[in-house]
Amino acid sequence: MWRLKFAPDQASTFAEQYDWLFWATTALTIFFTIVVGLLVIFFALRFREGKKVDRSNAHDHHLMLELTWSIIPLIMGLGIFGWASYLFVETRQPPKNALDIYVIGKQWMWHAQHSNGVRENNMLHLPSGTPVRLTMISQDVIHSFFIPAFRMKQDVIPGRYTQMWFTPTKPGVYNLFCTEYCGTQHSEMGGYVVVMEPSEYQEWLANGGDNVPVKPMTMVQKGEKIFKDKACFKCHGDQDIHEGPSLVGIYNQRRVMKDNSVRLADDEYLRQAMYDPYAHILKGYENTMPSYKPKSTDDLEGGLSEEDVLNVIEYIKSLRSSPTAPAPAIPPLATGVPPTEVPN
Amino acid sequence: MAAIAAEQAHSHDHHGPLHHQFEDLDQQNEAYLVGMWAFLVQEVMFFGALFLTYTLMRWQYPMDWYFAHNELDWKLAGFNTFNLLLSSFFAAMGVRSAQLKDRKGVLLWLGGVLLCCLVFLGIKYVEYALKWEHHLVPGPSFFYQGEANPGVAQMFFGLYFAMTGLHGIHVAVGLIVFGILWLMWYFRKTIVTEDYMPTEMCGLYWHFVDLVWIFLYPLFYLIPHP
Amino acid sequence: MSHSNDHAANHHVDSVGTYIATFGALTILMIATIAAAQVNFGHSIVNNIIAMTIAILKATLVIAIFMAVRRSSGLVKLYAIGGFVWFLLFFIMFCDYATRSWEPVKGWYGEESKVVPDYPHVTDHPGERPEKHDSGH
Amino acid sequence: MSAVPATQAPAPKPKSYLENGHTVASWLLTGDHKRIAILYLISVSIFFLVGGIAAGMIRTELLLPKGVFLENDSYNKVFTLHGIVMIFFFLIPAIPAVLGNFLIPLMVGARDLAFPRLNLLSWYVYMAAGTLGVIVILLGGVDTGWTFYTPYSSLYSNSQVGLTIAAAFLAGFSSIFTGINFIATIHKMRAPGLTWFRLPLFVWAHYATSVIIILGTPVIAITLLLVGVERVFRIGIFSPELGGDPILFQHLFWFYSHPAVYIMILPAMGVISELISAFSRRPVFGYHFVAFSSLAIAGLGFLVWGHHMFVSGQSMYQGVVFSLISFLVAVPSAIKVFNWTATIYKGTVKLDTPMIYALGFIGLFLIGGLTGLYLSSMATDIHLHDTYFVVAHFHYVMVGGTIMGYLGGIHFWWPKMFGRMYPDNWGKLSAVIVFIGFNLTFMPQFVVGYLGMPRRYHYYYLQPEFQPYHIMSTLGSSVLGVGYFMPVLYLLWSLKYGKKVGDNPWGASGLEWETSSPPPTTNFLEMPIVTKEVYTYDAEKAEEEFEHRQELIEEVTG
Incomplete structure (x- = not known):
């Protein structure tokens, strides 16, 4: 239990260069702290009241001394600045042949996608020795993808792609954190980065990543997919528009019909709105919506099966516009559980 | 600003306008001027952050900004600008007659300022009501049909209401402050009649408010076609 | 420090003419801004620069004359200018x-x-x- | 020294500001800067207690990897409460509003601040902000962290963000009013003969702080206002769906918040200059350099905010510029520390409680300042940003710096404020306990930060190697808690039973030591005329100045 760890392991080329700079700055800090600390204690004790000691011609200003102890720390500082900026610029320019991996940050989970479509949550498998570039974006708030062993961190911002690159060296399992405060389970939004031999990685990638089957899509996800495939959003966008009312936050709301009767927008109402929309038309709209009632149970031919309807209803329920609602869709996974079989 | 004016209003006077902590009137007036200008510097930075956001958003979306600004009526705002310049002139004249202890003049000029204040707020109300009907107020009721991208249009009108609204609040505070000042002159309160400094400070505040509108007007209402 | 009660004397008061002249200048500049905005000078940068110079001109007029900064002490001048310089940061x-x-x-x-x-x-x-x-x- | 030869009978003892009116109204409606300072002392200490309790909860929570008694949400609300209360309600107002309010008119030789009622209004606005803060706690707290980063704070957090923004907005105006007061007083109300270079460094530091306050605070006021409006109207400036940019919030926020850390540290540096000079009985070495370094920090402090955003998607070219200027801003702080060390050289050092706090300040502020180099150099900041390394860094500067300076200043001027001396041995003991407890709490956090534990993390059950450091840190925090509680006891005890003191118990130089303690309501019986240099401690210069004091007075008042 008490194996005190003082430094994170070095598992990327940048980590090695980083540690040189880190320990150089530490040496400088310790040097100055000891010099000034000892001087202060020594002077305080040597010149205490009542001590017979030569206190004659004590200057209270000395231009040369002031300039020396301003210029020298400045030069040292600029030295560190030069070294650090050179390293930083290097980390911001990924090589052309880098392996592309895509990362989405969502509230309280990391989702990584490899270029051949293999998906993994809160885990990232990487080949050692080859430069890897992560193209990252967030779906809701600002997160930050941080791998201490690689000494690399980059904020993941909604509305903009950010990138980060590194060359993993030592195979092993390393921590992955989210370092930008992103809400309730910010401290559980982490996971593992598994660095493997390139051959092992290719084989892992070939058989579709972890043989853990990709989580089946939830009903809300399926509903969302249908909502997009049928292009329902063309009329039912975020705001009520001429073609169709917005469906955001309408579940269990009172809806005023064309004949001024008021009906509750429950599951039954939504199902009927899809199957025979002209039965009850909303106030202010005409009968323009096509019916999605399938010809028969097996030949859908453009219609929606009962199961599709349920998914779409589930999706409509998850549409809430008020900012107070947390992002809908996938419930947070049981994150933070270490993978059962950990490659050696 | 209301703080300083309110502080002036109900400070009981010992021997004439000189407060106990000052040696003489020059020191007191100079101290009040420095304090007022420190307050105005803080106001510059207060509006400055909004002007910066405006410049940034306009630099990022020049075309959408131009289209969104077509919804604004620059003629009405032009008259409003003239109205504020007039009130600034009245305020300067009011301060001048306060320095000359000419009570009649002060009541006349400050009355003019109050009038222009009301006219300005009236026009502002008309403009905002117009925007409300056209569903241009950001929020759930926002519904923009012009050529600009609706997201950027919502940002434009968000900034429009933020900046002109904040300026409007400052004009309203100015109205209250000048109202109190006018009443104190009317009831011959020695705090204002003896020492011109409270009136000058209200004048400084008012000129600052006019200054902000001088920049707001071209930036919002006269956007050239990019 | 004689307690000078008639302090209006040693505080120079601008003549009415200066104020009227400044007000006239401000109005003319306002009209100029509106006029300049209608004209299309090829690229919009020219319009922006003209609009901003006129606005800065009007601002300096208001600060110098209406706010009597040109006649006040160096300290007040420092704070008057310092605020806008800091805005540029x-x-x-x-x-x-x-x-x-x-x-x-x-x-x-x-x-x-x-x-x-x-x-x-x-x-x-x-x-x-x-x-x-x-x-x- | 206006030492009138005591030929005629000493004037009857003037009523001190404490005895001048005992009704509640005489305290709550006072214009006297000294009484307002006492009101601030009480309210600031209460908020320090609230923030301290929150800190205690965080430290106990982190004792075990799986947490001890808080849930995710309540932990987030506790660390946000700790951040907001400590920064907006303790660190920013503490030294300027308590020591600055009390001492600047005394040091400058004026009867009161330039705008007494504005000063009282500043206290009421501060208390209004404080009550809003308490209401936020009662209604369920806010969980956005003290930095309110959008889009979490504007679109996704459903905690009391609106009310907290109003509280921070009001607290900003309270410090703006204090800043305006100090600027007008220091410029215009100096005693005759008190030129800028005869002003104590405490006053220089507060002048620089006031300039930062009036230039920086409005920016956060407007930024938080925009977040509030964004929450209600979705105007889109910070929300990416409509094309806004969340990084713009970080720019505007840090434009104020970095100068704000200088608002917190500069007054403490002013206190330390006074303490070091008074307890080494020597003028501060390189007075002009130390004075102008305060202004340099105020000026450069506005150009470096980008080093908080190296990994936040800010472009690297901008990062290089900010990193360079961040190294420049480290130089004035280094100058100050070296000058203090040189002041102790060849002085006659009295190791009383304030001096121990001052020496502790130098040591801890040095470590805090130097660890700042890691965070302003871009490469090291990649790994260390938003980890416990940053937490340790700013606690070394804020707790090791500002709070040590604040406690040192309270102990040094306590006899002047209340006319009573506290028991010095208890003072020394509490100072040493604070020093030890502080190092035990925050030194391990440097290591756990380098190991990579992120900030604001509630669980670390997958990383057991962090736990030894958290155990040390929680142990240290309890020692620190004891160290901070002891002064409350013996200082309050000294109010009643402390030994009565004369005008100048420490034999320090400065106008505030020439009036009686506690000083009369109008500070000085007759307004002082300053003829001597700022820190005159050696005997010959004092005699020589005293002989031809009359010519000097004519020269000044002539």
Whole structure:
């Protein structure tokens, strides 16, 4: 239990260069702290009241001394600045042949996608020795993808792609954190980065990543997919528009019909709105919506099966516009559980 | 600003306008001027952050900004600008007659300022009501049909209401402050009649408010076609 | 320090003429701004520069004469100018926005990063773009 | 020294500001800067207690990897409460509003601050902000962290963000009013003969702080207002769906918040200059350099905010510029520390409680300042940003710096404020306990930060190697708690039973030591005329100045 760890392991080329700079700055800090600390204690004790000691011609200003102890720390500082900026610029320019991996940050989970479509949550498998570039974006708030062993961190911002690159060296399992405060389970939004031999990685990638089957899509996800495939959003966008009312936050709301009767927008109402929309038309709209009632149970031919309807209803329920609602869709996974079989 | 004016209003006077902590009137007036200008510097930075956001958003979306600004009526705002310049002139004249202890003049000029204040707020109300009907107020009721991208249009009108609204609040505070000042002159309160400094400070505040509108007007209402 | 009660004397009071002249100048400048905005000078930068110079001119007029800063002590001048100089420090922020595009960042569907890209979703496959759909859910 | 030869009978003892009116109204409606300072002392200490309790809860929570008694949400609300209360309600107002309010008119030789009622209004606005803060706690707290980063704070957090923004907005105006007061007083109300270079460094530091306050605070006021409006109207400036940019919030926020850390540290540096000079009985070495370094920090402090955003998507070219200027801003702080060390050289050092706090300040502020180099150099900041390394860094500067300076200043001027001396041995003991407890709490956090534990993390059950450091840190925090509680006891005890003191118990130089303690309501019986240099401690110069004091007075008032 008490194996005190003082430094994170070095598992990327940048980590090695980083540690040189880190320990150089530490040496400088310790040097100055000891010099000034000892001087202060020594002077305080040597010149205490009542001590017979030569206190004659004590200057209270000395231009040369002031300039020396301003210029020298400045030069040292600029030295560190030069070294650090050179390293930083290097980390911001990924090589052309880098392996592309895509990362989405969502509230309280990391989702990584490899270029051949293999998906993994809160885990990232990487080949050692080859430069890897992560193209990252967030779906809701600002997160930050941080791998201490690689000494690399980059904020993941909604509305903009950010990138980060590194060359993993030592195979092993390393921590992955989210370092930008992103809400309730910010401290559980982490996971593992598994660095493997390139051959092992290719084989892992070939058989579709972890043989853990990709989580089946939830009903809300399926509903969302249908909502997009049928292009329902063309009329039912975020705001009520001429073609169709917005469906955001309408579940269990009172809806005023064309004949001024008021009906509750429950599951039954939504199902009927899809199957025979002209039965009850909303106030202010005409009968323009096509019916999605399938010809028969097996030949859908453009219609929606009962199961599709349920998914779409589930999706409509998850549409809430008020900012107070947390992002809908996938419930947070049981994150933070270490993978059962950990490659050696 | 209301703080300083309110502080002036109900400070009981010992021997004439000189407060106990000052040696003489020059020191007191100079101290009040420095304090007022420190307050105005803080106001510059207060509006400055909004002007910066405006410049940034306009630099990022020049075309959408131009289209969104077509919804604004620059003629009405032009008259409003003239109205504020007039009130600034009245305020300067009011301060001048306060320095000359000419009570009649002060009541006349400050009355003019109050009038222009009301006219300005009236026009502002008309403009905002117009925007409300056209569903241009950001929020759930926002519904923009012009050529600009609706997201950027919502940002434009968000900034429009933020900046002109904040300026409007400052004009309203100015109205209250000048109202109190006018009443104190009317009831011959020695705090204002003896020492011109409270009136000058209200004048400084008012000129600052006019200054902000001088920049707001071209930036919002006269956007050239990019 | 004689307690000078008639302090209006030693505080120079501008003549009415100065105020009227300043007011006239401000009105003319306002009309100039409106006029300049109608004219199309080829590129919009010219319009912007003209609008800003006129606004700064009007601002200096108001500060110098109406706010009597030209006649007040150096300290008041320092604070009057200092506030606006500090406002200019804000624009260091623009270096960030200007130089952001110098670092090319590849997007989800391979294109360069735009300011408001479409949100990729968990179900979206990197590389090939599903049929165009409006952003957000 | 206006030492009138005591030929005629000493004037009857003037009523001190404490005895001048005992009704509640005489305290709550006072214009006297000294009484307002006492009101601030009480309210600031209460908020320090609230923030301290929150800190205690965080430290106990982190004792075990799986947490002890808080849930995710309540932990987030506790660390946000700790951040907001400590920064907006303790660190920013503490030294300027308590020591600055009390001492600047005394040091400058004036009867009161330039705008007494504005000063009282500043206290009421501060208390209004404080009550809003308490209401936020009662209604369920806010969970956005003290930095309110959008889009979490504007679109996704459903905690009391709106009310907290109003509280921070009001607290900003309270410090703006204090800043305006100090600027007008220091400029215009100096005693005759008190030129700028005869002003104590405490006054220089507060002048620089006031300039930062009036230039920086409005920016956060407007930024938080925008977040509030964004929450209600979705105007889109910070929300990416409509094309806004969340990084713009970080720019505007840090434009104020970095100068704000200088608002917190500069007054403490002013206190330390006074303490070091008074307890080494020597003028501060390189007075002009130390004075102008305060202004340099105020000026450069506005150009470096980008080092908080190296990994936040800010472009690297901008990062290089900010990193360079961040190294420049480290130089004035280094100058100050070296000058203090040189002041102790060849002085006659009295190791009383304030001096121990001052020496502790130098040591801890040095470590705090130097660890700042890691965070302003871009490469090291990549790994260390938003980890416990940053937490340790700013606690070394804030707790090791500002709070040590604040406690040192309270102990040094306590006899002047209340006319009573506290028991010095208890003072020394509490100072040493604070020093030890502080190092035990925050030194391990440097290591756990380098190991990579992120900030604001509630669980670390997958990383057991962090736990030894958290155990040390929690142990240290309890020692620190004891160290901070002891002064409350013996200082309050000294109010009643402390030994009565004369005008100048420490034999320090400065106008505030020439009036009686506690000083009369109008500070000085007759307004002082300053003829001597700022820190005159050696005997010959004092005699020589005293002989031809009359010519000097004519020269000044002539």
